[in-house]
Amino acid sequence: MKFLRSDLPVWLGFIGGIIMLAAVSFTAKPLQDYSKAFLEWTVVLAAFAMALGYANVFRIHANRIRFQRGKWKLSYVAIISMVLYFLVGLVGGTKSEAYTYVFTYVFTPLSATVFSLNAFHMCTACYRAFRVRNMESALLLIAGTIVMLGSIGVGTAIWKGFAIWTGWIMNVPSSAGIRAINIGAALGAIGVGFRMILGLERGHLGGAE
């Protein structure tokens, strides 16, 4: 049992990882063919993962209705919408007018409404949080205000320097900071990748390292 739960996935990860890694550096046809096949299998696996996610959401809401937990009546809405939209896609196809209609006139306004509320929350958050309490917050405030004004035409109409300073902030300090973060994250990813290939990192198998 241990072999199936732990050793086999580690070995599969090792073989798959080595092939994918080697395919980046070597052009041998078998290597390229295997790496291509692995990538296409991943796409198939991802599709199964989506189906699993769908089934899981369905199960959670079905149980909520069954045991009348929390706001269980809303679970009816979730299940009915899921099933109906699934059927619309299944019968008419995802490029059909019906599918696009539901997406455009039901899902999009609902989703966009929730997201657009962020503008209101951000407005009060800026008002509350952007107080110059020390040197760092002063720098943040000045940079934030310049970029905000430099990004809109009105700001440049007030003073052309806003656009120039926005460009400088974005191209120099901001780029430098992001590059440092990206390089650090990439080195970290390489390290984690090697640990996973070698079986030293086992968190993804559901157990401790």
Added chain:
Amino acid sequence: MNPELATKLQNIDRRIIYAVLFITLAIPMLKPLGLPVNITSWTKAAYETIDAIPSGKVVLFTASFGPSQAAENQPMGIAVMTHLIRKKVKVVLDPTGAEALPYMMVYANMCKAAGYKEGEDYIVLSYLAGEESVFAAIGKDIKSLYASQPKSPLWDSIKDVTDFALMLDSSGGPSNRYALAHIGGPKKVKIIALIVGNLLTVLQPYYSAGQLAGIISALSGAAEYETLAKAPGAALSGMDAQSLGHLWVIFLIVVGNIAYYSSKKTGTRGGASR
């Protein structure tokens, strides 16, 4: 400043803040003000790259945004598609995000309305799950990945991802970096990123390094593109609202800080707005 006023200004009721924001956003939506638009170097670079594509060439347009990002991504997509159609460039539309297909269908309908023939001038590929794996597989062998795609003159003319004159990737997530890592870098395909505003900082270094041919960022980027392409649309009218919204936020910040310093001097402490 009067200490009482300073305390009041630090505690403006959030309903007042919301109401004023709502008004500043609603008025320009109903009656556009025609405020000026700043053209950034990255949007200009995107426009010039697309403008330089000869008629009849094929562009790959991937998208992985959903309704929550559509307010930013969709106007820029429409502006770019208007430009591509005007230049008679062929388009392969590829939804790489689960929620992106209906937006691709909007672009497909634009093509159809402009007299493009499906299969000859444009096609819409199917959505495939897998995010980064999909980009990696596109870079490796796009024909094998979309093996079930029906035969058509346009699809048959594509042998490899390098056959595309340009790749456009519209997203609110990390897919631009997947495109860079698996297609832009190894295959030397030019990429333009169409992104939500908060990704600009992340992608700026790639543009500065020449890895991205251009960036169209947020509603402001879409408005800039509409201005450059002389195709006014939703972004330009939306930009008026955004500009006024920004000014209101800046005004609040300034007022909050003046009140904060006044109360600090007089020794009264203001709280946060409820």
